[in-house]
């Protein structure tokens with residue numbers, strides 16, 4: 001007999017899981033289908049969490065190397081890096097988090113979690129092929145597609161050869177390579193280049209554009225480029241990869257600059273991180289009116305596809321591709337489907353951190369984006385070289401920029417580069433999301449000495465700042 005549900009959710013990542021749990025908690029009969037081995041998606045198994053576990057090891061290693069500056073005498077010599085132990089720690093955290101997610105899901109009686117693949121037969125019926133056992137059909141009143149995204153490989157000969165890997169494989173390398181060529185200086189390419197360079201790997205980072213991190217404030221991206229060079233990352237801009245060839249125990253990456261000159265870089269591994277595309281294959285979307293391309297499924301302002309009753313959230317609907325964005329969409333969609341008044345997330349108030357070294361924090365609009373959107377703006381800059389907390393921590397280096405509207409003094413964007421900046425981006429998001437003024441920010445008492453103080457100190461720099469919120 002065909003099983004019937006109120007809602008089918010396809011994909012158990014940060015996009016699919018929250019909406020499934022919230023709807024089931026409100027007594028909707030929900031089927032959540034995940035084709036991987038556990039709940040958590042790219043974020044848990046191949047993205048945010050494994051990359052931040054490696055980042056944590058890299059940052060601790062950097063701190064140990066600077067111990068003498070802080071009056072700590074460790075035995076001389078370079079600390080030994082046990083790559084297998086780093087990978088084992090990562091696996092333990094991943095297992096624990098996946099188990100926790102499953103345990104939580106199983107506390108909700110109306111939520112049926114199945115592992116397997118799902119293909120839509122029509123807008124209200126799907127075939128579920130479980131990881132073990134016979135396929136069977138299910139019926140549902142509505143469905144939510146949250147199948148995420150996957151790496152796109154560059155269309156050059158040699159891309160995809162053995163030793164030419166993507167972020168899906170990099171966290172499980174058998175050993176730490178001696179050299180690595182990273183193709184693509186987006187957030188993932190930058191983060192991984194700096195992590196591996198900190199581990200002592202010879203890293204060459206090739207970027208086709210004329211700067212790294214296209215979506216980041218230009219001045220901040222330039223500042224990071226300089227720091228990367230100091231950390232030993234060989235950053236090559238204007239490098240268009242033309243071919244990858246095997247050589248000995250690694251590969252040569254051939255590339256050209258805009259003048260047409262040919263160059264090459266060698267790596268024991270080549271890591272291709274040139275973008276991501278929506279996972280729409282084998283879903284049976286052709287049996288529905290859903291419209292999509294490689295950038296994502298087309299949705300309207302309430303995340304409904306061209307097929308009424310079929311919704312999509314997270315990476316599968318395209319940029320911005322962040323875990324917190326996917327889960328924010330997911331939770332708002334749940335409230336919407338439950339008939340509650342909601343406001344869907346808007347990119348203009350999104351916040352994000354790039355876990356570069358030092359970190360980059362972004363909330364709301366950059367100077368360029370704000371001008372493009374027609375705002376008359378001012379920008380206030382706070383230099384971390386004068387910041388008490390940054391000096392105490394030995395990282396008195398970095399910049400905080402607050403973009404605000406000229407007439408109203410409303411905060412439109414916060415963009416920063418600095419060690420530890422990740423921890424204060426929640427406040428930046430709050431300032432942008434709530435549209436608070438520079439005067440209100442200046443009046444808020446921030447504890448001393450913390451990095452969060454930088455917001456108030458930046459607000460005090462506004463020339464016309466009057467202390468009336």
Ligand SMILES: Cc1cc2nc3c(=O)[nH]c(=O)nc-3n(C[C@H](O)[C@H](O)[C@H](O)COP(=O)(O)OP(=O)(O)OC[C@H]3O[C@@H](n4cnc5c(N)ncnc54)[C@H](O)[C@@H]3O)c2cc1C
Pocket residue numbers: 010011012013014015016033034035036040041042043044046047048049051116117118146147148149167188279282283313314315316321322323324325326355
């Ligand atoms: C290396 C890396 C680092 C990252 N770091 C960060 C970070 O620090 N912070 C941040 O916010 N974001 C980060 N991201 C991005 C983040 O991982 C994604 O934005 C987020 O996972 C998107 O969530 P999602 O639920 O839309 O998709 P996913 O997490 O990709 O989940 C989709 C799920 O759907 C399942 N699925 C796909 N097809 C089917 C099917 N046919 N049937 C059943 N199940 C299916 C997949 O197995 C997967 O589990 C990073 C990404 C990468 C690659």
